[in-house]
Amino acid sequence: MVGLSREHIERAVPLGSSSYYIIRFSPAPCRSALTHLFAWRNELINIPLECSDPGVAKTRLQWWQEEIKRSVNGNAQHPVAIALGETIKTHKLPELLFQKIADNIENDIEKASMAEWEDLHLYCLSHGGNFAELLSHTTGSNETFTTTIRQIGAYVTLVNLLRNLGADLRRGYCLLPDSLLRQHQLRPEQLLQSKSRARSQEMLQTLSDIATQWRIEALESLPTQPPTGLRPVLNQLALAQRLHAVLVTDGFNVVDGRTHLTPLQKLWTAWRVGRKVKGDR
Template sequence: MPDTHSFPDEHSPVGSSIFYAIRFAPPRNRSSLSLINAFYRTVRSIPLTCSDPGVASEKLNWWQQEIKRSRLSQAQHPIAKSMGRLQLLQTLPEDYFDPFFHAIGREIGVISIENDADLEAHCRQTGALFADLNALIGGADDSQRKSARELGAFLRMVEVVRDLGFDLRHNRRFIPFDSLQQHR
C-alpha cells in the first residue's frame, strides 16, 4: 500500500511500544500498520472520551458509516479515506468491522459482562480483529491469521485485567458477573 498514513503519529508516538513495533516492521508495511493502529485506537477511545452515552453512540455510528462510505471512496475523515483503500487492497468483506463496532457499542455507558463466554466474545471482537489486520498486512496465511486472532483475543483479556481498577471506577465491569459471585 502506498504511504497514505503518516508514521509516527499521535497514536504511535516516538518512544512508545507501538512506535517500535511499527518501526521494526518492513518499511512497505509501516504506513498500513500505523493506519490500522490509528483507526483501532480512535474507535476504541470513544467510550472513554465521551461522557454522554448518546454522544458516544452517535460518534461510534458516524465512524461505522464512515468506514462503509470509505469502501465507496466517499469518506471524509483522513483515517477513513485510507481505510477504504486498505479494505480494497486486502479484499476485506464488507461486514469485516461490524463485530468490532458492535463490541465497542457495548462499552458505551455501564458495561456488564455476564459470563466468561460473553467476555471471550468481546475480546475476540475487539483484540482479535486488530491482530488479524496486523497479520494480514504482514502477509500471513490462514493458519497464521488464526493464531494472530487467538493471540489478539488473549492480549485484550490481559488489558481487561490490567485496566480493572480504572474500569471499575468508571462503571465499566469487564469481569463476568458469575465469576464475581463465585469469589464473594
C-alpha cells in the first residue's frame, strides 16, 4: 500500500489534533485511508491561507483539481495525491465529492459572502458534508445515513466557522449571512470593534442556536447504537459538540481569541464515542 512520509502525516494529522483523534479512534483497517483523506483536504484548505494573491491561489487550486483526476487515473504527481489514488480505488470513493470540495475552496479564495442562511448551509454541506460522506464511504457506511452524515459535516463546519470567526475577519473574510448581520445591525468590520461587542454577542448566540438546530436535525434519524461505519463521522461530531459547548461556556470569546480543546479533552471525547457505537465494545 502506498504510504505517506512522516512529514506529510505530521502536517495533516498533527499529534494531539482533532484529526489525529478522529483517525485514532476509527476502525484500524481504515486509518491509513482516513489519513490520506485528511492529508488531501489539508492541502486544499491551506491554499487560501498560504496564498495572499487570489490569482496564485486559483492557479494552485486548479492544479489540485486536475490532480484529483490524475489520482483517479493512477498518474498523480504529488505524494498525497498518489496515496489518495489508492484509497479512491480501494474504497471506490466518488470523484464528484472531491471535486465539490475543491470547488468550494474557490469561495474561500474569492472571499465570497453569503446572502442568506440557505447559502451558508449549502457552503457547509459542500465543505463539511461532502468530506464527512467521504469518511463514511471509507469505513463502509451504507447510504441509509447519507443525509445524517452530511448534516453532521455541516454542523462541524459551522462550529469551526464560529471558532475561527476572529481570525477570518482579520484576513478580510466573513462567511456570516448578510441577513444575520442586518438582523443585528452589524457590518463585518464592526465585529472587531469593542463598541459593537454587545450586538456581536447577540449575533453569535443566534449563530450558536442555529448550529444546535443543525445538530439536532442531524441526529433525528441516528439509531441509539450507530454502526461502526459511522465512527469517524461520530468522532467529528463529538469533538465539534464539545468545542461548541466550550465556546458557549466561554461567552463566545472568538473575536479576540481562538478557543481550543486540549489533547486530553479530545482523547476523552473521542474515546467515549466508542461506548455508543455498535461493534466497538
